[in-house]
Structure formats: structure tokens, C-alpha cells
Amino acid sequence: MTLSQLVLRSMKKNIKHYYLYFFALIFSVTLYFSFITLQYNPSVENISGSVKVAASLKTAQYLLLFIVVFFVLYANHLFMRRRSKEIGLYQLIGMSKGLVTRLIALENVILWSGAIAIGVGVGFLTSRLFTMILLRILEKEALVSISFSIQAFQMTLFVFAILLIIVLIQTSFMIRRTSLLSLFNASKDADTRVKRFSAFQMFLGFIGLVSIVYGYYLSTKLFEGDSASVNILFIRMMLILGATIGGTFFVFRFSVAFLMNIIRKQKRGRLSIVDVLSLTPIMHRMKGNAKSLTLITVLSAIALAILSLSYISYYSASATAQRSVPYDFILFNDQGQSFTERLHEEKIEYKQVDFSLLSAKHDMSELLENELPEGMMIDPKSTETIIMKHSEVHKVMPNFKLKEGEGYLVGYSGMLAEFMPFQVNKPVHIMTSSGEVTVQIKKLDEEPLISYRATYSSPALVVTDELFELLANDPVVQKQTVWTNQTGIDLVDRTKIKEVQSLYEETTNDGSFEFVNVEGHKEVVSLDSQESFRQSNLEVFGLVIFITGFLGLAFLMTTGSILYFKQMTEAEEERASYTILRKIGFSKKDLMKGIYMKQLFNFGVPLVIGLAHSYFAVKSGWMFFGTELVAPLLITMSIYVVLYSAFAFLSIGYYKRVVNESL
Amino acid sequence: MKILSGRKIKKVYGKKLNAQEVLKGIDMEVNVGEFVGIMGPSGSGKTTLLNVLCSIDFATEGVIEINGKNLRMMKERELSSFRREQLGFIFQDYNLLDTLTVKENILLPLSMSKVSKTEAEQRFNEITNLLGIKELAPKYPNEISGGQKQRTSAARALITNPSIVFADEPTGALDSKAATALLSNLEKINFEKKVTIMMVTHDPVAASFCSRVLFLKDGQLYTELYKGEKNRKAFFQEIMNTQGVLGGDGYDA
Known part of the structure; x- marks a missing residue:
């Protein structure tokens, strides 16, 4: 059997493991390609003040690239970790590391080609939608004709080719690091995961909560006081950022376990099934999850804040016009x-x-x-x-x-x-x-x-x-x-x-x-009449809201997917526990109750903290952006919450399947 | 008084063409307070039989009754609560949850029952004293030895005062000293608390602690041995002889 035969056969058999990674790739290509196509679309290029428009689109493009790179590397990391046993097995039957690397590389090339082809196809369709949305936001009436942009295609191909090379390097490093031992260290995971909680950690947990509250308090006082010179303002902002971001990390790393440990101590050994499936795994996983949860929380807070602010500007276009020119x-x-x-x-x-x-x-x-x-x-x-x-x-x-x-x-x-x-x-x-x-x-x-x-x-x-x-x-x-x-x-x-x-x-x-x-x-x-005042406002803020909206969406999708991927991995790791619990007499329904709680926590807590962060961030500076706070903030947040919950439901679905299969 | 009875139990894996009959119609009964061992070579269907009897798996044909209740007539939820309240389980690989402490693991089956806090605490003390693991209560499973884990697992199986305890190769992963300690404990519990135990094993030493041993071969009941008034050594010899006739995995432990 040649290498390529082996690759094709193993891909066919393991399609379940691949589809997640494949989906992540397609999603990234789609996002990137549709944005680039939009950028080269003549009806967008024609929009007035094209220099400014082009510049902001270009900036957005780099940000998008950053999100895509981050997402793809993360997905690959996760994908490889899931397959470490498989890689160990290849080595056990006598393949050299070089051969395994080549095998994985070949697989990746096949996967990526497929993903780029599909992604470009889907992106071509969605870019038309995005262009229409953009023109609609700007209240411009133009016929959206869209043609396949060779330039955009070349650009996408170039970017993803480089990304593939980076991914292959990442992969080869990972293969070099995995030893045969990784085949057998499944039980070791628990050893590193389950640790006692010391009094010092409890104290740090308390500090985390205090520091977030302090950051919020500072943010409400940002522009107050008698000597708000620029320097002091800057120092205050840094202090707020430090307190909230640091506090967020401490909350995830220590406070969560701290609070849960208090609850657990009070049960004196008699945990309910919901506790067993939500409280204890969350507690013990916090060490590993703290960093990524902090990152997700902070990034979604930033995305939400920017989205809210730009939506406030856009939303306020009419209100500002109404206030500046009170009559038609x-x-x-x-x-x-x-x-x-x-x-x-x-x-x-x-x-x-x-x-x-x-x-x-x-x-x-x-x-x-x-x-x-x-x-x-x-x-x-x-x-x-x-x-x-x-x-x-x-x-x-x-x-x-x-x-x-x-x-x-x-x-x-x-x-x-x-x-x-x-x-x-x-x-x-x-x-x-x-x-x-x-x-x-x-x-x-x-x-x-x-x-x-x-x-x-x-x-x-x-x-x-x-x-x-x-x-x-x-x-x-x-x-x-x-x-x-x-x-x-x-x-x-x-x-x-x-x-x-x-x-x-x-x-x-x-x-x-x-x-x-x-x-x-x-x-x-x-x-100006009220209408012409509003129009000129719209044009400025419409583009901003579109770009931030697009990036915000990209952001939401990636953070949501990352949380979902993480939950999938956790579900697999906990499959054995579900088997035990079902054997000793807990029904699927009992187990699902605990899992709902766990998902509520895993998705809910980053969301709630992210929302709170962005609320205080927006609250401290919204008046520079518009006249309306409540309505646009609520609308942005609700849309975010709805889209975000979709990922929670996806992961609940996955858990349901794992629980069903576990006995 | 019989506690468990099975009639014409058949279990078929796979579909029509490549169907494989693992259990080919087994009839058996277990009385209250018995300590029954199931032995047989690899692939004889020991574990399948145990899984079917304890409602983790379903029989393709036949009737299984525990305490006069037909397992087939029960739905998933009923079966779950039946397992939780009436049955205890001990598995080869301990099956403890490693995010829970020893005490939490042991008290887990009581989480949905109406047993009061003081009652639970009392039972916990009694059982852990009996098994000699009381001081391990606040530890996590990865901090204790295999033998201790298996005793924890046994304590979890017994905390609900089950009608019958199913043990699948409970000594499989233990060294001989820990295995003997565990078996003595099980024997004591069987004797003192009159708990019915059904144990699958391929270890003749382990089987010699039982009061009766069933031998399976190719999915059928081959023979059964009663301990009666014999001492353990003589019973062990008898088991060895039967195993010799049966052929197979006498020495694969």
C-alpha cells in the first residue's frame, strides 16, 4: 500500500474526526475570500470618498487575517491533539517520524485544497450578500453585480498557502514532540488535572473578584474628578484595563474554583448528580481552561464594545440629526x-x-x-x-x-x-x-x-x-x-x-x-435639512458599522467555535465518566441535567463577564460616539447573545450524542 | 429464596449474515445470600452474561427476573433507578470518577435517594470501617493505590444496601495481596450482611472464595461446582481440575 492510498483510506475511515477541522478551514476561507471580493467589488469601490473607504477596508482586511490565522492555528492544534494516539500508533507499528509527518502533510494538503475550493465557492455567494448589506446600511441604491474576482482569488490562495506552510511546520513540531508514551498516558491526564485547592489559591480567587469590581468602579469615574488631564486619563485607562483583564484571569483561574469549593465543602461528601457533572469537572478543569477563557472573554468584550460603539454612532445618526436640526x-x-x-x-x-x-x-x-x-x-x-x-x-x-x-x-x-x-x-x-x-x-x-x-x-x-x-x-x-x-x-x-x-x-x-x-x-x-444632515452622518458611520460588524461576526464565530471545539474535547474525555454513571444507575436525563448546568457555565460565564466588561467600557465613553446608549447597546448585545447561544446548543447536542453512546 | 433467575437467555451480536451467538440459551438461578462465581475461557460469554443479568446490556431472547421483576418490562428510566437502588457494581478498572473524592464517590449512588444525611453518614462509616478505607475519605482516586480504589468501588456498590452486587473481574488489576484482601472483605460482607454477590473471574483463587461456581463454555452452561462444607483449598483444587477439563485460559492471568 502506498502512502497516498494509506492517507486516503484513513481519511475515509476517520471522516468524523476530520469534519470539524475541515469545517473550520472552510469557514476561514469563506470569510476571507468574501471580504476580499467585496473589497474589489466595483460598486463598493465607487462609494464616495473612496480613499478613506479603501483605507478602512484595508485595515479591516488585516484584522480579519489576524483572526483567521489565530483560528486556523488553534483548530490545527486541537485536531492534532485529538490524534496524538493515532500518531503514536503509527510509530508503534514502525513508521518513522519523517514518514508520519509526510503522511499528515499529504492529508493536510488534500484537506486544504478541498476547503479552499468549497470556501471560495461559498464566499463568492456570501460576498454578494455582504455587498448588498453594506449598500443597504449606507442607504445607497445601486445594482449589485458581482463577478468572480481573480485578484481576490489569487490573494486568498496566496494567504492560505502561506498559512498551510505554517500549519505544516506546527504539525511537524508536534509530531516530533509526541512520543510513544502518549499512547498510554490517558490516565495521566487525570493526575495533572485533579489537584487539591490551597488556601493561597482561595485568597487569589478573592483578589480576582475584587480587582474586577475595582476596575468597573474606576471606569465609572474615568472622566470625573477635578484634574482630568490627559496623562492622568491615560494612567486611569491603563489601570482599568489591568484590573479588569488581570481580574478576569484570576476569576477563571482561582475564583471559580474558590466559590465552587465553598459550595462543595458544604455538601459534606453528598454531591448531587448535577454537581458531579458540572461543579467538579469545571473546578478541576479551570487550571487548563483559565487562559483560553480569559482570552475569549476579553476579546469578546473588546469586540462587543467596538460593535456597540459603532452601532451607537450609526443608530444615533438620526437622533443626532434630530437634535441638531429639530425640524425637517x-x-x-x-x-x-x-x-x-x-x-x-x-x-x-x-x-x-x-x-x-x-x-x-x-x-x-x-x-x-x-x-x-x-x-x-x-x-x-x-x-x-x-x-x-x-x-x-x-x-x-x-x-x-x-x-x-x-x-x-x-x-x-x-x-x-x-x-x-x-x-x-x-x-x-x-x-x-x-x-x-x-x-x-x-x-x-x-x-x-x-x-x-x-x-x-x-x-x-x-x-x-x-x-x-x-x-x-x-x-x-x-x-x-x-x-x-x-x-x-x-x-x-x-x-x-x-x-x-x-x-x-x-x-x-x-x-x-x-x-x-x-x-x-x-x-x-x-x-442642512434634517434629512441631509442624517445622510452625511450615515455615510461616515455606515462604513464603520459594516466593517466592525463584519469583524465582530468573524470574531464571534471564531470564539464560539473555539468554545464548541473545547467542549467537544471535554465531552470525549468525560465519556468514561458517563459510562460509569449510567452503569451505576443514572439515566440519560439525569446526566443531561448536569450537562446543561455545565454548558450554562462554560458559555454563560465568559458571556456574562464579557458583556459586563463591554458594558462598563461603553458606558465610560459612549458620549463621544452618539446620543443613544440603551437601545443600540441592548440590540447589539442581544444579537451577540443569540448568535453565541447557538454554539452552546451545538455543544449540548454533541454531549447528548456522547451520553447516548456511552453505555 | 431465589433473588435472580434467568431462563433461556440468548444474546446475539451483529445482524443476520454475520450474526454471532454469544449466549446460547442459559438457565440459571441465584438464591439470597449466595456468592456465585462465573468462570470460563476467554470468549465464553462470562462478561456478556453478567452485563445482561445486571441490565447494562439487553438479552436478545429469554427472561431475566431480579426480585421477581422482569427486566425486559422496564423502560430506560425505570431500569436506571432499579440499578441505582437494587444493584451494586464493582468493575475491573474501578470506575471511580477522578474529579470526586473517595467519600463523594462512595456517596454518589445515594444522591438521588431519599436517605437522610445522618443515615448516609452512618452507612458510610459502617462500610468504610468494614473495608478499612475510612481515613481515605478526603483523598482523590489518583492519590490512592489500586487495592484502595477497588475497595472504594466496593464501598460505593454497597452503600445503597443493594439486593445483589455484580462484580466483573474485581481482582483483575490488583496484585495478589490486594486481591486476597478484597476477596476476604467480600466474603465477610457476604457472610455478615447476607449480601448476594455475583462475580465474573478467570482467577481460580478468586473463584475459590465463592459458595458456588458456574462454568461457561461457548455460550452455554458447562457445569457448576458447590463449595459445600469443603475448605477453600479443596474447592480451589476442584476448580482447577474442572478448568483443566474445560481447557483454555487457566494460566493467562
Whole structure:
């Protein structure tokens, strides 16, 4: 029998062992090839700002390559470990190590060729899907035509050929290391696995929990305190990372066993079947599993955090637009009347909201809850703020009444609200020609009413009509005021938005508005409509969300598969225990109860810790990315959890089979 | 009073064309308090018979009753709880879970029963005293010797006060001293606690501890020997003679 015959025959017989590795390879090729194809797709290349797009795609490609390399090497490692007995057996019957290496190499070449062929085929199909998703996210309407990209194919072939060489080197090292003894040391596994737990380890376990909690605590204080200079910020971030990552490792390595040992001690020898199948194997396996679980947890936390943040940006595109431009279309200072006239002519229904505006300098320092951090370019003792009339605001926000000497803020939200939290029932001083006028702030409201062009994203102050009239006649305030009124126009039927947009551009000269600035010169600004503001946001963040989404998915799939592979190996190792338990009279159902618990732990704990990590990471810095936290965070996390659980179910299925076969 | 009876037990492995009949219709009975040995050359079906009798494996044909209950009439779950409550097992390779301590291993079969904590503790003390492994309680299986492991395994088999204990080559992996110690223990338990024991072995020394020895050949009952009033040495000689007639694996231990 020649070598190749032997290889083919052994592959045919052992197809069960191969399919996992084979699947991992196909998956990697598919992912890589479809991404590269997407990159070379003309409809993607045509997207505006192609230099930026190309650069970000290129970066993403390297990250993807990193994930793929990591995954393939891990899968090969696992595959080889499963076969160490087989390799020992070949040597026992007198094959030299060189021959065995050649045998495995030949096998690998066959497997890889198959995987690349299938992966490229599948990748070709999925890349069309990915391209469509990308264009849909960007809200671009383009026909997706996809042709087989020779360039992408060559690139994939090149990358995986190099990867194959690395894998072969890895394999030959492993073969050199496996001795005949590995045939017989199955029982030795238990010796290295089962150890007593010392008091010191218990202590370290406790430290792990404390350090994570401390890291979380720090993260909530990241931007607080009086001297948040850049250096201190950096040190704090490092401290947080160190505490949480180190803590995670300690938790897996020691705390889990520590907590479980306490539970176990309390049972005084009488363990239930669920304990036997979940508690004790988890405890004793933690030493070997700690590193990989930490890695998986930390990496999924990072992936989740990045995904959440980019989704926050994307999700906030509309909200940011809504906040910056509170109405579909905005007109200032009684200009752009021809726009409303045209709307009448075209019989387009709309709602109009008018506000009279004033501007004045304010002293808001007493409103501040904390002292301002250093380096903020704001002087709270003299900020310019828009003033509005209560009776007008009352029409859109009917459930608040004002007494004399009182006022409230609208449009109080976003980064400003995070960094400079205000408190109610404190005074604001308005500077007028006759000294300061004091207004007691009764309420802080998020509702935006005025375009960011006028407010510069700061809140606006609403005062009583009497005070407003008084201020309107004050010469200092009059001089400060550049915007005298705002007209907000909301369409009743938003499907006509495109049509109206062109009307708006036509009648207002692309949204140009004139005003007289504080120095008395004429100036022109150009206003965006809400829709065009949103569009430009989408374009920037859409690409980011697509790339992070793609990488996040790749990431999720690899970490999930690694956990699944690990569970498969564990199931095989524990098969003997299942046989014993079934022999002495535990039913399959009893065993499965324990296994459900174990899976809940194995998948649940990294997930929960990963979610918690990413939650605190996102919480500490989300305001730089958008205006909405809860909804996008929940959506990202739920999708992640759902996809991730699929792997838990897969591994439960595998356990079920092992348990069924065990007797 | 009989505790176990089997009628016309047949076991066939494989399907039609390459079917192999391992047990060819065995009739047997075991009475309460007996210590029954099963001997026979390799491939005679000893272990298969034991597996079929103790409900780990299913007979192709025939009726097996333990305590008057027909095994064939029971479903998987019933069989499991029956095994847990009524039967005890000792295997050649100990079959201890290495992530559990000795005590946890021994108390494992009680985990789903309604035995109270104090009762369990009491039984544990009694049995471990009897087998001389009490001080091993907090150790893990990889920290104790083969003989100790097998005694742990025996303790686990006895903790539920089973009607009958099945032992498959319990001394197979032990040195002769440990084997003798274990067998003496089993003999004592059989005598003092009136526990019925059924043991498969190919070691005539081990078989000589039994009160009755069945010989299998090619899936059929060949003969049986009673110890009666004979001492162990004489019974051993008798077993050796029978084995000589039977041929086969007298010396493969």
C-alpha cells in the first residue's frame, strides 16, 4: 500500500474526526475570500470618498487575517491533539517520524485544497450578500453585480498557502514532540488535572473578584474628578484595563474554583448528580481552561464594545440629526418665505412652529454640579445662550407652567450634559444693560427646539413672556441677538421628503441664510435639512458599522467555535465518566441535567463577564460616539447573545450524542 | 429464596449474515445470600452474561427476573433507578470518577435517594470501617493505590444496601495481596450482611472464595461446582481440575 492510498483510506475511515477541522478551514476561507471580493467589488469601490473607504477596508482586511490565522492555528492544534494516539500508533507499528509527518502533510494538503475550493465557492455567494448589506446600511441604491474576482482569488490562495506552510511546520513540531508514551498516558491526564485547592489559591480567587469590581468602579469615574488631564486619563485607562483583564484571569483561574469549593465543602461528601457533572469537572478543569477563557472573554468584550460603539454612532445618526436640526426644514429670521409659498403651491401639507429668539450672555456657574475639569474651553461665568418665550414653547411642551422669576432649559442633552451636569433650583444670571437679571431654573429638558447653528449644541433658556419682552427691548441683548426668529417646518407626509428637499435647496439657495453678527457685519451660513444632515452622518458611520460588524461576526464565530471545539474535547474525555454513571444507575436525563448546568457555565460565564466588561467600557465613553446608549447597546448585545447561544446548543447536542453512546 | 433467575437467555451480536451467538440459551438461578462465581475461557460469554443479568446490556431472547421483576418490562428510566437502588457494581478498572473524592464517590449512588444525611453518614462509616478505607475519605482516586480504589468501588456498590452486587473481574488489576484482601472483605460482607454477590473471574483463587461456581463454555452452561462444607483449598483444587477439563485460559492471568 502506498502512502497516498494509506492517507486516503484513513481519511475515509476517520471522516468524523476530520469534519470539524475541515469545517473550520472552510469557514476561514469563506470569510476571507468574501471580504476580499467585496473589497474589489466595483460598486463598493465607487462609494464616495473612496480613499478613506479603501483605507478602512484595508485595515479591516488585516484584522480579519489576524483572526483567521489565530483560528486556523488553534483548530490545527486541537485536531492534532485529538490524534496524538493515532500518531503514536503509527510509530508503534514502525513508521518513522519523517514518514508520519509526510503522511499528515499529504492529508493536510488534500484537506486544504478541498476547503479552499468549497470556501471560495461559498464566499463568492456570501460576498454578494455582504455587498448588498453594506449598500443597504449606507442607504445607497445601486445594482449589485458581482463577478468572480481573480485578484481576490489569487490573494486568498496566496494567504492560505502561506498559512498551510505554517500549519505544516506546527504539525511537524508536534509530531516530533509526541512520543510513544502518549499512547498510554490517558490516565495521566487525570493526575495533572485533579489537584487539591490551597488556601493561597482561595485568597487569589478573592483578589480576582475584587480587582474586577475595582476596575468597573474606576471606569465609572474615568472622566470625573477635578484634574482630568490627559496623562492622568491615560494612567486611569491603563489601570482599568489591568484590573479588569488581570481580574478576569484570576476569576477563571482561582475564583471559580474558590466559590465552587465553598459550595462543595458544604455538601459534606453528598454531591448531587448535577454537581458531579458540572461543579467538579469545571473546578478541576479551570487550571487548563483559565487562559483560553480569559482570552475569549476579553476579546469578546473588546469586540462587543467596538460593535456597540459603532452601532451607537450609526443608530444615533438620526437622533443626532434630530437634535441638531429639530425640524425637517428650518428657516431663520423670516427669510426663505418663498419655500413655504412653494409648499402651498405644490399642495404639500406641513406643520409650522415659530419661535422668537434672543441671545444674551449668562452666568451659569451656579448651575454646575461639579467643578469643571481642566482644559475645558468654556467659561461658565459668561456663556452665550439663546433665550425663548414661554408662551411659544408652551405650545409644543404643554405640561409646564412658569412663575415670575423662573425659567427652564431645553435641549439639555448629549456630551455637554455628561461632562457638565447641571442641577435644578439654582439661579442663572442674564447680563443686561441694567445689570444682571436672575432666573431660577426649575427644569432641565432634553427636547431640542432650536437648530445647532443658533445654539451651538448648548441648551436654550426659556423665560416668562414678561421677561422676554423686557429683554427684547434691552440694548445689550439686542446687540447680542443675531437670530431673531426660527421657523421649523415638519412635513405631514414624510415620503415626500426628497421632493421637498430639492424645493428647499432651490428656494433658499442651498439653505443659505443671512444674518448680522455681533460686530454688525453681514454673514451667510448654510443650513442642512434634517434629512441631509442624517445622510452625511450615515455615510461616515455606515462604513464603520459594516466593517466592525463584519469583524465582530468573524470574531464571534471564531470564539464560539473555539468554545464548541473545547467542549467537544471535554465531552470525549468525560465519556468514561458517563459510562460509569449510567452503569451505576443514572439515566440519560439525569446526566443531561448536569450537562446543561455545565454548558450554562462554560458559555454563560465568559458571556456574562464579557458583556459586563463591554458594558462598563461603553458606558465610560459612549458620549463621544452618539446620543443613544440603551437601545443600540441592548440590540447589539442581544444579537451577540443569540448568535453565541447557538454554539452552546451545538455543544449540548454533541454531549447528548456522547451520553447516548456511552453505555 | 431465589433473588435472580434467568431462563433461556440468548444474546446475539451483529445482524443476520454475520450474526454471532454469544449466549446460547442459559438457565440459571441465584438464591439470597449466595456468592456465585462465573468462570470460563476467554470468549465464553462470562462478561456478556453478567452485563445482561445486571441490565447494562439487553438479552436478545429469554427472561431475566431480579426480585421477581422482569427486566425486559422496564423502560430506560425505570431500569436506571432499579440499578441505582437494587444493584451494586464493582468493575475491573474501578470506575471511580477522578474529579470526586473517595467519600463523594462512595456517596454518589445515594444522591438521588431519599436517605437522610445522618443515615448516609452512618452507612458510610459502617462500610468504610468494614473495608478499612475510612481515613481515605478526603483523598482523590489518583492519590490512592489500586487495592484502595477497588475497595472504594466496593464501598460505593454497597452503600445503597443493594439486593445483589455484580462484580466483573474485581481482582483483575490488583496484585495478589490486594486481591486476597478484597476477596476476604467480600466474603465477610457476604457472610455478615447476607449480601448476594455475583462475580465474573478467570482467577481460580478468586473463584475459590465463592459458595458456588458456574462454568461457561461457548455460550452455554458447562457445569457448576458447590463449595459445600469443603475448605477453600479443596474447592480451589476442584476448580482447577474442572478448568483443566474445560481447557483454555487457566494460566493467562
